[in-house]
Amino acid sequence: MNLFVLNMLLAIGWCALFADFTLMNLAIGFVMGFAALWVASPLFDGTGYFGRVLRLIRLGGYFLYELVVSSLQVVWDVITPVHKSRPGIIAVPLDVQDPAQIAVLANLISLTPGTLSLDVSDDKSVLYVHGMFVDDPDALRRDIKAGMERKVMEAMQ
Structure with a gap:
């Protein structure tokens, strides 16, 4: 079973x-x-169930952390008189290839305040993301790749 x-x-x-x-x-x-x-x-002989559940919990915890931090950042920008938002669209090269992993990644990015997944390239190698705070596009790209994408890959493999 x-x-x-x-x-x-x-x-x-x-x-x-x-x-x-x-x-x-x-x-x-x-x-x-x-x-x-x-x-x-x-x-049970060598099942990966326990590791997978722990990785899914780690992904959920990471997402909740990002949700709180980005919510506070957006709220602070809205309530202060000086707006520090610099919106922009960046292309994030994807290491994930599975359509389910791409969908989870895109949805988690869209659920995080201040970011929105716009599109995936036809060959599924690039995800286009709109960010509210894109002072440094490379830094946002690194944050997505080293954070959310890596956690999704770990949890779903």
């Missing part, structure tokens, strides 16, 4: 045990099921 399905069944069982089917209780059940499966991991 797929370990993710087993983990979800354990989470649903946790919710049934407490007769509380809320999102928070399901998340707690998922964590408890993950811990139980981790303890029993010698029974």
